[in-house]
Amino acid sequence: MAAGYAADVLKYKNAAILYDVASDYSQGFMQYFIETFESKGGTIVAKEAFKAGDTDFRPQLTKIKKANPDVILMPYYYKEVALSANQARDLGIKATLMGGDGWPSDTLFEMAGKSLEGSYLVNHFDYNDPEVKPLTEAYIEKYGTTPEINCYMVHDAYKVLLAAIEKAGSADSQAITDALTQVQVKGVTGTIKLGEKTHNPEGKEAAIQKIELNPTTGEYEYVFMQKYGAN
Structure with a gap:
């Protein structure tokens, strides 16, 4: 969906990718982005790799800068996002940065708020959605901290599993597995219906x-733009 939004809405033509070669998540995100972006007429002008734990991204970013992309996809987690974003801006890279659900963290803006201003990310849901807030508030009240994204995902996964058990009317694992694709659940992250072949939403x-x-608080924040696309 990141590629579709970059091409269809932002009208970007050239993209570069910096990815974590040791992460299946990062490589899968990258591959889907490439396929979608190119199918929409976009061009991947640079593709550079690193390994989680690296702290110096300047060699890769220097090559990316020479390619002059409109957008740089950074499909990895917040610690490396912060480091690479800061280094990209230090090198004078003006391209829009884009990522996914690995970005959000309580410390991301402290580490690289200014460098990430104007960046886009594709997330599972909007944290300010009225249907999401009750879970957020309940979690904070009980644990005294803001929930990570996995809290919301596990909440919805539990609801899907519970619905499948009720549908199966049995504790048999195969019956429950078969029922998983027969239920549709309204969760806090959206309506979930698993595909029969992939078991993905x-x-x-x-x-x-x-x-x-x-400008009022002087703090960086995630601003919901729109819901987009479908798997």
Whole structure:
């Protein structure tokens, strides 16, 4: 969905990718982005790799800068996102940065808020959605901290599993597995219907968010832009 939004909405033509060669998540995100972006007429002008734990991204970013992309996909987690974003801006790279659900963290903006201003990320849901807030507030009340994204995902996975058990009417594992694709559940992250072949959610929209500076509070925040696409 990141590629579709970059091509269809932002009208970007050239993209570069910096990815974690040791991460299946990062490589899968990258491959899907490439396929979608190129199918929409876009061009991948640079593709550079690193390994999780690296701290110096300047060699890869220097090559990316020479390719002059409109957007740089950074499909990895917040620690490396912060480091690479800061180094990209230090090198004078002006391209829009884009990522996914690996970005959000309580410390991301402390580490690289200014460098990430104007960046986009594709997330499973909008944290400010009225249907999401009750779970957030309940979690904070009980644990005294903001929930990570996996909290919401596990919540919905539990609801899907419970619905499948009720549908199967049995504790038999195969019966429950078969029932997983026969139920549709309204969770906090959206409506979930698993595909029969992949068991992945199908037809589920993502939330496009933009990182902006709130002039009133002086703090960076995720601003919901729109729901986009479907798997």
